[in-house]
Amino acid sequence: MKTVQTKTIQVKGLQKTYKQLHVLKGVDFEVEKGSIFALLGSNGAGKTTTVKILTTLLKPDSGTATVCGFDVASKPDHVRQSISLTGQFAAVDEILTGRENLIMIAKLRHLKNPRQVADDMLKRFGLTDAADRKASTYSGGMRRRLDIALSLVGKPQVIFLDEPTTGLDPEARIEVWKIVKELAGGGTTVFLTTQYLDEAEQLADRIAILHEGRIIANGTLEELKKLFPPAKAEYVEKQPSLEEIFLAIIGKKEAM
Numbered sequence: 001m002k003t004v005q006t007k008t009i010q011v012k013g014l015q016k017t018y019k020q021l022h023v024l025k026g027v028d029f030e031v032e033k034g035s036i037f038a039l040l041g042s043n044g045a046g047k048t049t050t051v052k053i054l055t056t057l058l059k060p061d062s063g064t065a066t067v068c069g070f071d072v073a074s075k076p077d078h079v080r081q082s083i084s085l086t087g088q089f090a091a092v093d094e095i096l097t098g099r100e101n102l103i104m105i106a107k108l109r110h111l112k113n114p115r116q117v118a119d120d121m122l123k124r125f126g127l128t129d130a131a132d133r134k135a136s137t138y139s140g141g142m143r144r145r146l147d148i149a150l151s152l153v154g155k156p157q158v159i160f161l162d163e164p165t166t167g168l169d170p171e172a173r174i175e176v177w178k179i180v181k182e183l184a185g186g187g188t189t190v191f192l193t194t195q196y197l198d199e200a201e202q203l204a205d206r207i208a209i210l211h212e213g214r215i216i217a218n219g220t221l222e223e224l225k226k227l228f229p230p231a232k233a234e235y236v237e238k239q240p241s242l243e244e245i246f247l248a249i250i251g252k253k254e255a256m
């Protein structure tokens with residue numbers, strides 16, 4: 001039977017142990033094409049580990065994962081051609097200018113007109129004025145924007161963003177959110193990890209919570225809210241915030 005492939009990412013039973021530490025104990029989820037999927041979890045939950053497996057940087061011990069229909073274990077080259085990764089720590093080359101960084105990536109991706117590609121990206125990300133300054137002089141927000149711009153060179157179908165706004169000020173965060181929304185609006189599938197509940201709440205079509213090695217909740221914000229009935233205080237019905245849902249699901253009710 002032939003079906004239209006709408007799942008850009010499919011993950012089944014993923015397990016990973018580092019020495020003694022069993023980080024992923026059977027992770028399952030799917031990501032729809034053109035959607036924004038947020039993987040939420042505390043420090044050390046295994047978000048970056050999951051991203052590394054999906055972007056072919058790390059091999060799982062067991063389980064399967066496909067990206068754009070390609071198995072990460074048996075077709076890593078095909079996967080790499082379809083994706084880009086903005087890692088948790090900026091991959092910008094500090095010694096180069098913003099423009100040079102972009103040109104370098106465009107050349108590595110064998111694009112026809114690297115200068116033009118760089119100019120377009122600089123404009124799109126509001127970096128034209130800073131284009132010829134060394135990236136080492138950029139602010140955190142500018143560096144993040146350059147980092148995301150670099151990962152978009154060559155128009156990947158799927159973009160992985162590992163904690164894209166950690167360390168950014170509120171204004172820069174909102175800028176990154178805007179970029180992410182535009183990407184998904186244009187048909188790119190976005191997989192992001194975050195510790196910020198408001199980020200997931202703002203951006204994600206679906207949110208999955210990774211806790212103690214497994215996905216313990218997965219759904220739209222509305223679906224997650226239903227897992228957590230609103231508290232009735234006197235006559236006022238209070239809608240739970242994602243933070244309350246998160247803490248309730250991972251069992252830290254006392255922290256609320």
Ligand SMILES: Nc1ncnc2c1ncn2[C@@H]1O[C@H](COP(=O)(O)OP(=O)(O)OP(=O)(O)O)[C@@H](O)[C@H]1O
Nearest residue numbers: 018021023041042043044045046047048049050195
């Ligand atoms: N190469 C490694 N060797 C040993 N342990 C590792 C390795 N990489 C990660 N770990 C451990 O695995 C666990 C999961 O790490 P991971 O980086 O995936 O978490 P994370 O959810 O991305 O956390 P954070 O929010 O801090 O980025 C952590 O306890 C980490 O210390």
Ligand SMILES: [Mg+2]
Nearest residue numbers: 047048049088
């Ligand atoms: Mg991480």
